[in-house]
Amino acid sequence: MSRIRAAYWDPEGTRFGIPTYWWRGAPPGYATRRQLTAAGLRPGGQPVAAQVLWRGIGGTRAAYLYRVDLARPKRTATPAQRRAIAAALLARRTCPTCRRVRPYYIPRSLGECTDCSPLC
Known part of the structure; x- marks a missing residue:
């Protein structure tokens, strides 16, 4: 595992407060808002379940993940x-x-x- 990936690997959430994964490293069952929208779903009021962190322009970037099993159909x-x-x-x-x-x-x-x- 490279050092960049290891810096963002925190599946228990001890360092960042919520489970944190590297780019394309999130386990199945989690999706971003855009992925939920593409599937015809919405977060439905659930809190952020995890995040993906990566190095980007301007510093560390984040994408918040929601649980797919708790997502509701789009209105x-x-x-x-x-x-x-x-x-x-x-x-x-x-x-x-x-x-x-x-x-x-x-x-x-x-x-x-x-x-x-x-x-x-």
Whole structure:
């Protein structure tokens, strides 16, 4: 085992407070938030169960791990929430000056579409 890996090896959690593993060294049954999301799960309020540490740009980096057996299924948006999101996205594409719906989001720096803006 290299010294770098040995520096981050603490499966009992005596040195770091929680079980700590090196990059790609976590045992099965643990997953990061992104891995849970890819599997259609969410942490569901459980505390961080372990962490992965590695040396990266700017110092030591950490990824927190959650137990897969305690994870819950992802919640889906209700039809009302989906309608609200669609309306908000439509409002971002509607020019307040000419009231036309554009195929792009209206730049906040201009406040109107590029056809109506005197800056473009």
